[in-house]
Amino acid sequence: MSLDATDYLAWLRDERRASPHTLAAYRRDIGDFLGFLTGYLGLEPDLAALQALRPADMRAFLAARAAAGAGAATRARQMAAIRGFLRFLGKRQGLKPMAIAALRGPRVPRPVPRAISASHAQALGQEVGLVHDTPRAERPAFQAARDMALFTLLYGCGLRISEALALDIRDAPLPGEDAALRVLGKGAKTRIVPVLPAVRAAIAAWLEHRPGALPDEPLFLGARGKRLDPAIAQKSLRDYRRLAGLPEHATPHALRHSFATHLLGGGADLRAIQELLGHASLSTTQRYTAVDAQALLESWSRHHPRSDQR
DSSP, X not given: OOOOSHHHHHHHHHTSOOOHHHHHHHHHHHHHHHHHHHHHHSSOOOHHHHHTOOHHHHHHHHHHHHHTTOOHHHHHHHHHHHHHHHHHHHHHHOOOOOTTTTOOOOOOOOOOOOOOOHHHHHHHHHHGGGOOOOOTTSOHHHHHHHHHHHHHHHHHHOOOHHHHHTOBGGGOOOXXXXXXXXXXXXXXXXXXXXXXXXXXXXXXHHHTTOTTOOTTSBSSBOTTSSBOOHHHHHHHHHHHHHHHTOOXXXXXXXXXXXXXXXXXXXXXXXXXXXXXXXXXXXXXXXHHHHHHHHHHHHHHHHHOXXXXXX
16 A cells, blocks of 8 residues: 555644644655655555665665755754654554664754844834735724734733634633633643733724624734734734844744743743743753843853953
């Protein structure tokens, strides 16, 4: 029986809530792997062929990808995609554990998250909606209120852009209600995030443009009345940062990084930040200690009398 990744990708999409970018990358990665095996083995691979693979076969695949120009990060991602695919086949089609299961791809140092300053984050929440380059169908006041509410929410609650755009009217945190927001994150895991008064006020101002909205309607709408596309939100912030002179890494996801970094700098407990961000592993959250340490070193280099930069 020939192999394809259709069922695996559907499982990632429906059960693991993988992003479209992840699904597209994994589809290519598994296609590269199966295509390599076809040439390497001289036949189209089936379950029996996968079962017979050795670590040397996987190293040959990684070497071929490197020769084709794939960097360490790409090869590491491909290994992750392939391991997940093989585990899926093990559960669904009885593929037994293989010798290549423990093989790991290239070690790739995780980049330190890049945050923006607290002053820039606060100004962004007040001014981003005032920058417009929109279709005529979208009223500037409508967009201004929406963008200010969205980016205030991302920075104030540390949400991923996908989590914020998945919210419905019924989820909206409003003044006078319980000071918490229920968020559905990766892996369909729910977490509770406290909501600051400034976030509630921005959401309330946005909903003044949505009179009569039903509870099951999207909280954030685009120009055509559909759920806001992440690309539109990213463009709005991109337009603002260029006019305001913010760094190029000032993106919606940088607001999430800034939320965590500024909490850590203010003395928040790392475990608490892990819960607020919805990280499954504390090691993921610990990346922010590197950010905080980096900021400390930069401050020292600017102000300490023995610093070489003075």
